[in-house]
Amino acid sequence: MAEVYGEEVQVLLVNVEESEEMAYTFAIEADISGIPVLLDEHGGLYRSYSSAGQGYAPFPLQVIVDQGGVITYIARQHDVAAVRAELDRLLSE
């Protein structure tokens, strides 16, 4: 997403409940560069979304927040088309 949208969209990766060392090693191995990797050490934010609960695939969890800080998208799957459609919608507003 960062490559597609550049500066227009801020991408944040959030590691859930793992050590900084593990998250860092993973980021380097995955060639992640220039994108903030945040640490949700106790999973508090991860669990704060209303779709959290039973019967879900735990990861990935993807969230889009609009220019005003309002959540417009929550998905527990990696649906590139849906994410791009939502970001395009927000950028065209």
Added chain:
Amino acid sequence: MVLLSLACTAAPCPAAFERREDGNCYPQGSPSGEDSPRGETGLDSEAWVPELELGDPLEALTGTAHDGWEFLDGAILEDGRLLAMGQGGWMLADPATGESLATGGLERVYRMDLDGDRVYAASRTGAITKLDLSSGTPQKSASKTLTEGYHEDISADGGLVLVGAQEEGALLLDDQLNLLAKVPATFAGGVALIGEVALVTDDDELVLLDLGSASPSELDRLPLRGRGRDIAFDGHHVAVAMGSEGVDVFEVQGDRLGYRGALDMPGSAFNVTLDGDMLYVAAWEVIVAAWLGGEEPVVLGHEQPIQSAWAVAARDGTLTVLDWGWLTPLKLNEGVAGPELHPPNQIWVSPGSTETLAVELTNYGAFDLELELPDQDVVSASPSSMTLAPGASGVFSLTPVAPWKGSSDVRLLTNDPDEQSSRLSLRETEGSIGAAHPEMVLEGFVPPSASTERFDLADYRGRPVFIAYFTTW
């Protein structure tokens, strides 16, 4: 005594299966009669019906916390000690208390398997390591990095080792970790090996292989309801964990696979373990005990872990949950089963809302689940009580009696032995679509730099923000 009716466990057949006249699920188009999944067993199905009393089949006992450890897999050794592995290395522990007896460092283990007094441990992305237990404590005796990708599962028996290596297929190794053969697969996930019989999940199919010839040869292949991640196999019973799709149960009958049934559960089925006719599933949110002695698998009950259930180590009735930072012993109460309720952690209500909420509850257990909502001061409930058959779901409609504000618990009375006074926790919406994102101030770094700084979501106002939560496993 209550006679458990197998009819109660009948759930819809998974995709690519059909229900036939005898009430069982069979692969679509598969031959009937002697080639059918139960055709070769010759047993009278009546004799398989377990007699069970209402009770709590699975109880968590007092466990032990281990700071800095993240246990992912483990096994109980022949001498009765628990070998637990994960982030932190290996730990030998007392399975009855979870207390540590000895520890040693090792690259983070994702999956492991025992072969006599040898242990084979697979990291997620790095090496496969062999440890020798003959001295009483694990001693590293070989280690090899064979792939550039991910390891999903490992199994060892009789000096052979099989590794599920996703797109690289299943790797067959000798006891010195030399590559003997590759079994091609779209996505090799779970693997299992006993003697010359091997099982591999290839994406959403289960493959039976013969290792007796010069190169592994495929004998049979059946569909799964989802992508396989782990296999438990004792030479007869086969259970495949498929994450959020639950568990599919099969049996090996000579050179054929027979489908036995599906198990559904909350959470994500990560690890399956067999101990006789008992199957244990570690599904993060719950530990599931199921009985495979019958014609179809039957869930006897659930237990909630302290943190997150990654694996169950089981041998001859001794059970311990690898519970992320805890080792938690479990007790199986034989001859009993319960209804099983797994209420949602939270039910979210928009501030000021008086709209009716639909709360769906499922009975994951083996007996009828009785539910009652006795207090209706913050919400009015319709119906105020219901009974759910095993596997059935029902919906309570909850309507706030006044514009919603803050958080309230609604008492839920059940006959689930370990959830007798449960609650539905109604909370004012935080992170839902249309609501402001909760405050988000976290430490982090911007690779390749490793220096830590603070990030605040509020600093990005004016731009859309795409947030992707991830883990390294």
